[in-house]
Amino acid sequence: MIAITEEAVVERLRRVQDPELHRSIVDLGMVRGVEIRDGRVRVDVRLTVQGCPLTHRIEREVREAVAGLEGVAGPEAVDVHLGVMDREELARLSATVRGGAAGAPVPPSPFATGALATRILIVASGKGGVGKSTVAANLGAALAARGRSVGLLDADIYGFSVPRIVGLREVPRVITDGVIIPPEAAGMKVMSMGSLVEERQPVIWRGPMLSKLLAQFLGEVQWGEPDYLVVDAPPGTGDVAISLQGQLPKGAILLVTTPQELATSVAARVSAMAARTGQRVLGVVENMAYLQCPHCGERTRVFAGEGGAVLARELGVPVLARLPILPELAEMADAGRPAVLAGGDSEAARAFDSLAAAVDALEW
Ligand code: ADP
Numbered sequence: 001m002i003a004i005t006e007e008a009v010v011e012r013l014r015r016v017q018d019p020e021l022h023r024s025i026v027d028l029g030m031v032r033g034v035e036i037r038d039g040r041v042r043v044d045v046r047l048t049v050q051g052c053p054l055t056h057r058i059e060r061e062v063r064e065a066v067a068g069l070e071g072v073a074g075p076e077a078v079d080v081h082l083g084v085m086d087r088e089e090l091a092r093l094s095a096t097v098r099g100g101a102a103g104a105p106v107p108p109s110p111f112a113t114g115a116l117a118t119r120i121l122i123v124a125s126g127k128g129g130v131g132k133s134t135v136a137a138n139l140g141a142a143l144a145a146r147g148r149s150v151g152l153l154d155a156d157i158y159g160f161s162v163p164r165i166v167g168l169r170e171v172p173r174v175i176t177d178g179v180i181i182p183p184e185a186a187g188m189k190v191m192s193m194g195s196l197v198e199e200r201q202p203v204i205w206r207g208p209m210l211s212k213l214l215a216q217f218l219g220e221v222q223w224g225e226p227d228y229l230v231v232d233a234p235p236g237t238g239d240v241a242i243s244l245q246g247q248l249p250k251g252a253i254l255l256v257t258t259p260q261e262l263a264t265s266v267a268a269r270v271s272a273m274a275a276r277t278g279q280r281v282l283g284v285v286e287n288m289a290y291l292q293c294p295h296c297g298e299r300t301r302v303f304a305g306e307g308g309a310v311l312a313r314e315l316g317v318p319v320l321a322r323l324p325i326l327p328e329l330a331e332m333a334d335a336g337r338p339a340v341l342a343g344g345d346s347e348a349a350r351a352f353d354s355l356a357a358a359v360d361a362l363e364w
Contacts, residue, residue, distance in 0.1 A: 002071035009034045009041055012065045019054045020181045021097060022224040025062075029092050032083065041066050042079040048093065048175045050084050058082075090176040097179050097222070107178070109218035112247055116225045118151075119364055120251035122244070122279070126266030128159060128235040131287035132256045134329060134339065135355075136232035137165040137186070139254075141340040142349075142356035144187035148227040151182070153217055154192035155244050156232045157210055163194040167338030171195045178220045186340040189226070191217050211243040218247055237269045245277040252282045252364070254320070259289055260305035267314035282362060283320035284312040285355065291325045292347060299324075321355040324348075 013034075014026045025031055025045065032044040043062055047055060059080045067075040085093065098107040110116050123136035133156055140152040154162035162168070168190050170183035182189040193213070223229065231251065234240040245251065253274060257263065274281055286308025290299040302325060312319045326348040332339040341349040 004036050004039075004041060004069060004071040006034045006036060008069055009036070009043070009066055012069050013043070013062065016058070016061045016065050018048075019057055020175075021048075021179070021222055023097070025058070028096060029089060030085070039071075039073060040077050040079060041069075041072060042081065044081045044083065046083050046085045046089060048085055048090065049173075055082060094176045094179055098220070106212065106215045107219045109215070109247065110225075111218055111223075111229060111251075112249060114250045118223075118226055118229050120229045120231065120248055121282075121359065122231045122233050122248060122251040122253045123256060124233040124241065124253050124270070125235050125256045126237075126261060126269065130235075130256050130258045130261065131323075132156070132235060133159075133161045133165060133232050135254075135256045135285055135287060135323070136230055137162055138339075138341055138348075138352040139355055139359065140188050140228070140230040141166065141186040142352040143228050143230070143360065145353070146356055146360065148360070149224075150188040151223045151226045151229045152188045152190045153229060153231045154190070154194065155214055155217070155240075156234050157193045157213070157240060158234065160192050160194040162190065162192045162232055165339050166190055167340070168192065168195065172221070178216075180216075180221045182221050182223065186338065188230075189223060191221050210240050211247075214240075214244055214247055237273045242273065242277070245273060245279055249278055252280045254282050254359070255284045255311060255315075256287055257284060257307045257311050258287055258305075259301070259303040259307045261307040261311075263307045263310035264314060267311050271315060281315050281317050282359070283318045284308050284315070285320055286322045288325045289322035294347075320358045321351065323351050323355070326351070 010026060013031055014024045016025050017023060018025055018028055021028060030046050032046050035042040043066060045062060062080050063075050063078045066072060066078045111120055123132055125132040140150045144150045154160050166185040168183060168185040172183055172191060172195055173181040175181060182191045233244055255270060288303060290301050292299050308319050308322060328346060328348050329339050341352055
């Protein structure tokens with residue numbers, strides 16, 4: 001008979017990750033104790049919150065990990081006891097997750113350092129109302145529908161519309177000081193200022209507070225390492241936009257414009273900003289480029305101008321998509337339904353899917 005040791009059990013438990021914090025439950029201090037008696041193994045696990053939605057998954061993974069150990073008769077020989085962390089344990093967990101800096105201001109964002117393989121897509125525009133949020137949310141959802149893992153960060157702090165577009169109902173969960181779990185909608189993890197304030201309430205925060213809020217959204221939210229972080233940037237090239245770009249030096253910019261926009265001045269401002277932050281401009285999306293007849297398929301240009309093409313030429317980047325005017329978007333918004341179109345078989349869903357394919361095919 002092979003003797004089971006506590007160390008061997010703990011070693012096995014290292015493989016079990018907390019599904020929200022994406023770290024080993026051993027490193028997170030969630031394994032409170034291991035007891036071995038008469039061939040049975042008892043493991044005490046402390047969860048971060050009572051009624052944690054992922055309790056069953058953690059319990060099953062702990063049981064399977066230990067059952068695989070030589071000398072353990074099988075899953076029936078493993079007793080998993082679940083409890084909840086006390087304040088001290090939560091404080092230690094906070095320090096671990098935040099990089100050993102308990103009570104420190106805001107930990108550095110892993111997205112800022114380039115330590116992650118995540119592609120950071122900053123969806124920007126010269127001004128408001130061109131469909132930037134619509135494109136960011138639907139592009140994110142289309143990437144998710146293609147099997148990519150996606151985080152969607154709504155950094156359009158004054159004009160947040162992402163929660164409504166993606167049908168976000170849950171709010172973020174604060175596990176402990178500075179450890180925030182983002183809610184999910186449309187297949188993405190989503191963080192928005194809109195989750196933190198009542199709808200229709202004006203956001204009165206200014207410069208430094210907004211920068212700090214963005215830093216928290218990037219440094220304290222447990223995004224994991226998604227394939228994409230899609231960021232709905234504030235419109236224009238003002239302070240909040242610059243602060244955001246500064247916090248995401250590895251981000252690449254996707255510019256949304258309409259045919260009639262004065263592309264030359266947008267191009268000049270965006271290039272100046274990109275030069276300052278060292279970010280690359282990936283390409284241009286021309287939104288509301290035409291209206292397609294649902295019967296004959298004929299395309300009518302509603303707005304005059306060549307905004308997308310001129311902007312792309314001046315910046316030396318490709319036009320990645322020309323999106324039609326999609327009456328569905330307005331109808332869905334009026335009906336209070338999420339206007340994410342991924343996966344459907346409409347003209348709109350296809351338009352966003354081909355944009356997602358174009359983005360996915362880019363060399364990064
Ligand atoms: P921005 O983020 O640039 O301010 P939004 O994404 O909030 O713009 O879009 C502004 C309005 O235009 C919204 O009501 C949205 O539903 C609508 N819209 C955006 N793109 C389209 C489109 N291609 N067809 C029809 N309506 C659109």
